[in-house]
Amino acid sequence: MIRIFDTTLRDGEQSPGCSMHLNEKIQMAKQLERMGVDIIEAGFAIASKGDFESISEVAKAVKDSTVASLARCLPKDIDAAYEAVRHAESPMLHVFLATSPIHMKYKLEMKEDEVYERAVESVRYARKFCSNIEFSCEDASRSELPFLYRIIEGVIDAGATTVNIPDTVGYTTPQEFEAFIRAIRENTPNIDKAVISVHCHNDLGMGVANSLSAVLAGAGQIECTVNGIGERAGNAALEEVVMALQTRKDFYQKETRIRSTEIMRSSHLLSSITGVRVQPHKAIVGINAFAHESGIHQHGMLKEKSTYEIMTPESVGLQKNMMVLGKHSGKHALRDRLADLGYEIDNAELEALFVKFKALADEKKTVYDKDIEALLIGQYSQVEDGYELVDYQTATSEGKDAKTIIQVSYQDERIERVGTGKGPIDAAFDAMAQITGEDVRLQDFSIHAVTQGKDAIGETLVKIEKDGRMYSGKGMSTDIIKSSILAYMNAINHMESRRKRGLNGNTV
């Protein structure tokens, strides 16, 4: 059995434009739990108050998965990490220290012996709080093997139950990494007392391949993220790792506990939360991953699916849109449908959602599952104490600048401004810039239809940049001007809440 350690909420969240706030993290964590992830790394507790709080809330909300927090080899980091995960059914502390010559010399300014001592002491310290300890040798793939044998033996003796061998900089290759892991297994005397884990980055596009090679050499845990998000080129993608092991079980001879039918929903939920979509041809979860365009392929598929299909769309939970609810559907029907889709919501959430559902059912003839999911995810992405749209008006005519008037409420205040621009959306963004007084740069703007038909919900995704940091926002409405205003406002709200909780940044 290969353990799946998901770091979407920690390493994944470190990627530009992927930051999530509390409710979004809880919702994502519950979905990871539903998918059957063994371990959820919920964050880096010492990084900021916001990180601490979200790990703590995830630890309380999740029952079936272990919840981990990252910590450097410092008592204050380990204290914070334990404090954050202590309410979990199954807590885990993940302690890391760099072991490569280049990191030890320039980053840590420590000699091998000092690194060894610090690692062993920290694991021993962490072990006082918690019996489940992972130790990561940061930049392991560029570390010297004899030193790795020594430090791994030391941390296992000190109580580490998992040792993680990350390819922090995405440098290794499958053949090399397989031999590397095999050497560690063969030369570390007490290695059988711990699980070997790998954590591969995708800088050369080999994150998944390297992780799977490590399995051949005896690794028992793979660290990965949904959609492969993460620092720089990202981490090994969970869905690719899981489906490779499942589809090629004949070759790998290993299983995971992942319910693969939850893969699409996890991918979709993450994209909706972060506003970062996967490319159409992305393996497993891209929109084209199961599409067969060529006539020859289609002909083959009609006769016998397995001619061109190595796994079924159903196995990853891909479903067609189903028309389910309409104008006359009641609260019970909405709650039942949400339960079928896998969402549990409390009464207050149901009340708020039902108002939005009714408004949508008035605008749209048919309400699809995806529409309901879009409403629910939109609800989770709202930021407390942020800007809220009260009203807007827009006027355009040929040859003249467009004008958009926006009224918002902000912390018990009403603010109204008139913006001008090349079109109504440009003018709306001008009005929002005046309202917020924030000088931001618009980096990306896109509108997609959530479902089919001319009355489909338009989902607008906006990315703004300020002082070198990216913030994303999304808005949903059947009116694209409104969804654009909502998306811009949501990005500004994300920026403000990110400022309030402070910035993080340290990696394995």
Ligand SMILES: [Zn+2]
């Ligand atoms: Zn990483």
